[in-house]
Amino acid sequence: MDALLMAGGKGTRLKADVEKPLLPILKKPMIDYVIQSLLNSKIENIYIAVSPNTRKTKKYLFKKYCNKKRIKIIDTPGKGYIHDINYSMRYFSEPFMVICCDIPTITPKVIDEIIDEYYTLRSKNMNLETLCVVVEKNKYLSSSTIAIDNYIPIGINILCPVNREQVEKLYVLKEPVLNVNTLEEKKIVESFISSYRL
Numbered sequence: 001m002d003a004l005l006m007a008g009g010k011g012t013r014l015k016a017d018v019e020k021p022l023l024p025i026l027k028k029p030m031i032d033y034v035i036q037s038l039l040n041s042k043i044e045n046i047y048i049a050v051s052p053n054t055r056k057t058k059k060y061l062f063k064k065y066c067n068k069k070r071i072k073i074i075d076t077p078g079k080g081y082i083h084d085i086n087y088s089m090r091y092f093s094e095p096f097m098v099i100c101c102d103i104p105t106i107t108p109k110v111i112d113e114i115i116d117e118y119y120t121l122r123s124k125n126m127n128l129e130t131l132c133v134v135v136e137k138n139k140y141l142s143s144s145t146i147a148i149d150n151y152i153p154i155g156i157n158i159l160c161p162v163n164r165e166q167v168e169k170l171y172v173l174k175e176p177v178l179n180v181n182t183l184e185e186k187k188i189v190e191s192f193i194s195s196y197r198l
Helices: 030-039 052-065 081-091 108-124 183-196
Strands: 002-006 046-050 071-075 096-100 130-136 151-159 168-173
Touching: 002 030, 002 081, 030 046, 030 052, 030 096, 030 108, 046 052, 046 081, 052 071, 071 081, 096 108, 108 130, 108 151, 108 168, 151 168
Parallel strands: 002 046, 002 096, 046 071, 130 168
Antiparallel strands: 096 151, 130 151
């Protein structure tokens, strides 16, 4: 399975003077945590979607990962998350993982569990196309994110490369995962990473 790493958003909630993917988490750009976890997982190729909103990120990625054959940088219009995913579907012919650049706590183990769960569920239900990864609201480390019922989507989905509404199932993660959308969440994540030595 390939992955689409979303790194082209404006990051308006962050209110920082740096592009969101480059936000330093313990002195390391946030996107690097996600890339390293993807490289050490079952994911084959990583397509990183940048946009006019993240020109410095694109430059950084080209410089750091130019020798990695598994990493491909693609330009998207930067008109919004859903629009840019739909734009990027042209690069995929099989189900693929969409993952946001703001999840520095994600691990290869969790990525592999999500992939395995998707294929297990699909073997039992061939109509299944999309897996939406969520955590239980009471296990989420921050309260600033919008919840749907008792769940919080964490910015990881598996999609089929078709531009239409897809048959979806939720997958509830048992492990703590946190997105960084605010500077307060940055501090929480840095503390979490320091404690668990991710």
